[in-house]
Amino acid sequence: MPRQKEFDYEEKLKCARNLFWDKGYKATSMNELVDALEINRSSLYHTYGNKHELFLKSLDRYIQKKEEEYRKAAKKSKDPMKAVENVVQSVLKSVLEDEKTCLVVNSTFELARTDKAVKQRLTRQTVSSVKLFQELLEMAKENGELKTDRESGVLAHFIVMNITSIWATHILFGDEQLTTQMTDFLLETIKG
Structure with a gap:
């Protein structure tokens, strides 16, 4: 009879994610x-695989959580431009309140150039975020709320790439006012 696991899979995965996130x-x-x-090495390998596989599983869970947060923030308003603003403001809130930098941002700069599996996940997450913003921007154009000749896809990529710059501003300058101003500027630029 196989031995039952004596630990919570998700809880241990969260511990691993936090260690990767910190270091x-x-x-x-x-x-x-x-x-x-706090499990033996053989249990770790048997349950999660090697270090790389464990990292990928941790990153997958983190990405899933972030995508859920974005969708939840967007659903707070039926107005598409307000939904865009809600998502960007939710990022600002994370930037200002979280002690750690976004794991996606960290992983992009640490691993995306050299690790194909990580790059695939991060690209997929970025495409998902772009799609969310693009759909909202297209709805805003259709209802006349957004008046621009720019392609919705280009604007959506612009938003997603500038979310990283919100993190960078806060990391480098530690200035809440400047970080908030950069976020406001991003939203004003989109609305054009």
């Missing part, structure tokens, strides 16, 4: 993961 993928050792998850 970065490359600086996190298997010994640190074993210690943080």
